[in-house]
Every structure is written in C-alpha cells, then in structure tokens.
Amino acid sequence: MKIGLRHIRYFLVLADDLNFRRASEHLHISQPALTRTIQHLEAELKVLLFERSQNFVRLTDAGRAFQEGGRRVLNGMEATIDLTRRVSIGEAGALRVGYTDFAIAGALPELLKQFHQKHPGITVRPHHGVTATQLEELQDDKLDIGFITGPVRHPGFQSRVVQNDRPICIVPEGHHLAMRRSVTLADLAEEDFVHGPAEAWAHFYDYLFPLCRRAGFQPRIVQEAFNSVGILGLVSCGMGITILTESIYDFATGGLVPLPISDISEVMVTEAVWLSDNLRLPTQQFVDFLAQQDIG
Amino acid sequence: MKIGLRHIRYFLVLADDLNFRRASEHLHISQPALTRTIQHLEAELKVLLFERSQNFVRLTDAGRAFQEGGRRVLNGMEATIDLTRRVSIGEAGALRVGYTDFAIAGALPELLKQFHQKHPGITVRPHHGVTATQLEELQDDKLDIGFITGPVRHPGFQSRVVQNDRPICIVPEGHHLAMRRSVTLADLAEEDFVHGPAEAWAHFYDYLFPLCRRAGFQPRIVQEAFNSVGILGLVSCGMGITILTESIYDFATGGLVPLPISDISEVMVTEAVWLSDNLRLPTQQFVDFLAQQDIG
DNA sequence: GTTTTTGATGCATAATAGGTATCATGAAAA
C-alpha cells in the first residue's frame, strides 16, 4: 500500500479535531473508515502518529512533524493545480523576450511595463542578444519574442515595427568634429570607426553600409567591442567615432558628443519578431497586445 | 474523482519519457492503465497536459507548470515521510531548553555543543528565563529541560547538577572594598545591594539569605535589575555592590572588581531539571546524554 | 448499575485501478 493525499487529508483533520468521530463527520465518512485509514497510514510509515485511548487522542512528536509536512504537501498540491489551470487559460505563464541594445534603450521597457499591467500573471524573462542570435533562438524555441534590429522577412517569421531610430554620429570630446552642429556621411569618410563584431552586428551593418556606400566611402572599422556600452567606452577613450542611435547615446556616462547626420533620412527600425507557429498563449497575448499599441 | 500522488508519479515519468509505452514500462504498469490515468488527471484538472498524436507526445505549457509543481509536491512528500520516521526514532526533533544567566555563563554552551555533535538531528530551541518561570513552563509543557538555580525537590521533577559556582562579591572600581584581596560576609553587612526582583530571583535568595543571616545581617537591596547584566551595570554605576558568580563576572565589560568571599564554602548549584513523565524522545536523549557527562 | 461515548473490528458492497485483447492511425519499409 502507498501513502496518498487522501491519507494526509484525513490525518490533518483528525490532528485538528483529536477525535475520530468528529473528524469523520467533518470528512463526511464513517468513523471506521477513518480509523482504518489512519491505521494504514501508520502501518505504511511504520510510525505511531497518535496516542489513543478511549479518553483522549493526541499527536506524538512524529505526528506533529507529519502534520507540518503534510500541510505543506497539501498546500503545494493546491497551488500547483491552481497554477496549472491558470497557465492553461493564459492567466499565468512565462514569456521569453530577447532584446538588443537598441530595444532596451528605446521602447522595450515601457512596452514590458504596460504588458505586465495588462497580464500580471505572465512572468517576462528577458534575454539579451544580438539580432542574429535571437533569430536562431526563436527557431530553436529558446525565445518567444525577439526585439531585433532591421526588417526581417523570412518565411515563418512575423514581425511588427516597435521603434524607429535616427542614427547619430558620436565622437569623443575634443575630437576635431566635436564643435560641429551636424555632419554629413561624407564628412566621416576618413574617420576611424568603432563597432561591434561583423557577424553579430550583421543587421546593423546591412543598414549602415549602404548609406555609407551612397556617400562614397566604406567605414573603416578599427576597433570592435561586444556591445554598445563597450563601443561608447572605446569612443570616449578616443579610439575612434561611431554611428549609433540617440537612445543609446543617452545611456552613456559622459565625455561624448552627439552629432546629427544631416543627410540620413532612413530610420533604423527595431522590430518585434516571432515565429508564426508559436502557439504559446503568452506569445499570442503579447502579439495581441502589440497590435493594440500605437507606435510612432 | 480526486487527484492523488499516483497521478503525479505517473505524470512525471511520462513527462520525462514523452512516450506512453516506455513510461508504462518504467512504471511497471500496462500502457492502457497509464493512458487512462493521464486522461483522468486531465479531466479532473480540466486542462490538457500533453499534446499527443501517433508520432509525438509533448508537454503543453500547463503541463510544464504541473511538472514543476508536481515534482515539488512529490519531493515534499518524501521529505515529510523521512522526517517523520526520523523524529519517531529520535534522529530528528526539537528540544526546548530553558536557561538562567548562571547556566548560559557557565556549563550550558559546552553541554549543548556536545549534545549537538552527538545528536545532530535535534534542533535545540533555547529560552531564557529565571528559575521560577522555567519550572512553570516545564509543567505547562512549554519546556523539555530547564537549567535552573538551586536544588529542586518537587515531586514529578527529576534533576541533575551540572554546575557548581562559588559566589563572589562584585564592587565597582573605586569602592572602599575594591582594594581588599577578599572579604567576609560580615564585611558586607552595611553595604547597599543590587539584585534581581524578589519573586523571580527567589531561588537565588534562598541560597544567599541564609548565608547572610548566619553572618548576622540581612542584605539591604536598594536597586533591582531584570537580569545579571543589568545588575552588573548598576554596580558599575556605583549604585551598590552585589554577590554573583565568577562566570557571570566574566561576562561583564569592565569597571568592576571581583572579591572572593572567604567564609562561604557552600556552592551555588545549577541543575538541569525535567518532568519525570516527559516522554519525548529528544528529552530522553538529553537526559541520557547528561548521565554520561562528568560534572565537576 | 445503566447509559453514553470512545476507538477498534468483521463483513459485505462500492469505487477505483489494473491487465488483456483490440482498434485506428500514421510512419517507415518492402
């Protein structure tokens, strides 16, 4: 015979009442049934849980230990059932969200905050990652939603623009361009650039390089950093200049000068992307939520 | 129908194997039995836990939630059974120990340390209290063992001496007795005394007063503090002198002078006491442990 | 002394779980 939740339920009521007859009434079963169940429980545990006589029933020390533990088990069971039901109807769950530096510096925080207000049961698990990584993770079902750079038009993916950034040029204080009110791309042809590694930042380069090519040059990348904070750090050290977005610049600590680029009208888009066949309820809810948002 | 631990056990194995036939083999039951148990579980939860087809079985989000919760419930059940068994054989449990200032300043710490080494499963819960309080708590089953001052010879109680203290006189620095190497009781007849309140310190007074009477005076208590630290504090402020033990003196911070009392040979005993009819295993174990100790 | 109340027990019944045989369906093999 095995101990089941039934034994625990009966035991706990008896441990409260300390009277077989009353406990059996509370449980809506007969008194012999309760006696038997407790006997079986004690036999299976090979432990006496109650001292009984015709006058009194009281818990042994072991009984008190079992009482505490039993309560925890029953509460845990109830909580599990409740959570499972709520997950199934979308009231609870987890949403794995990937984000780039551009997204976290821009619209993402406010979006997640609003989503949390609307769906307080959904736990958002954010994972930082560049665009390429996120697209892989989406396909490997490591991510539900990715916030990535640049338009993605792959079969199987759906997306929605959530953010438009105007790129700006960022130079260190004291740089020969630092006194300018604005620059053109052509002004930057001879400059050293600091940026991220080519593979990881492919989507950003896809946006920037054509613009530079149109201006008649290819940016000379002389230093690579692993994220935009690192890039800004290298720029402020005077290793070169960079082109990023205004929101990223706002994250920097100082020693940097932002310059508008007058001859770029193209914006750099940040998109939310997800797999069309992602059927998870939290994902659906986030997609629906996104559809209701007005994005400038 | 009610959800039981059986459902969870079966569910967890299936969630690992994701194959009904293999899971049923691991569980040593037939495949139809497993199929129906899972069906019953899902019906009771009103939640789909697995997506099934002839090709694959996989967990739904709700299934994953139930998996986590179910694991916790099962672990909790196992832990509870284990703890209960250990409590019943005395490998685990709690021992409520009362102690006086004299005990905690003397032999108690070492005793508890040794007991813990011998019975690592027993959690010692110490409660500070004067002798009178502890005796009440023992009788109300609020305490298992009391460490109290002075011999107790009440019916129902058993005891064992654990500590003998020679009382010393403690005076503040600069006191007119502070230069003496030792004092006699008679030297103290005209002094102001600081001590604890009469009711709570009854047992201490029972020891001290007869000695003073023999020396021909009754100590004049001019200040009361609630514990020995407070008493020593008042003494160091010059409010009076006191008679305590050397171990208590060692707890003081300074500004005090200890003086042996040459004409007291009677020691002040600290005893462990317990009710004869306390049947709790941890208590028995502590009593047995005490019996094995050599007490000076 | 009688009645009432307590927990325990014997026995029959009801509810639940399990096993065997079998089906329907889709994938892989021939």
Add this chain to the structure above:
DNA sequence: TTTTCATGATACCTATTATGCATCAAAAAC
C-alpha cells in the same frame, strides 16, 4: 503501392482498495 510496425485510445473483465453498517470492549458520565 502494399505491408509492417509503432503509436495512443478503447472495451471488457478482474483485482485491489475504500467505505458503510453493525457490533464490540472499555472507560466515563449519570
């Protein structure tokens, strides 16, 4: 294509387990 194989689901019967009723033995209440 047809055949074979593996999958999960279902039908039907059996074994196990839980329950209720009637009753007992012992102690307390009256």
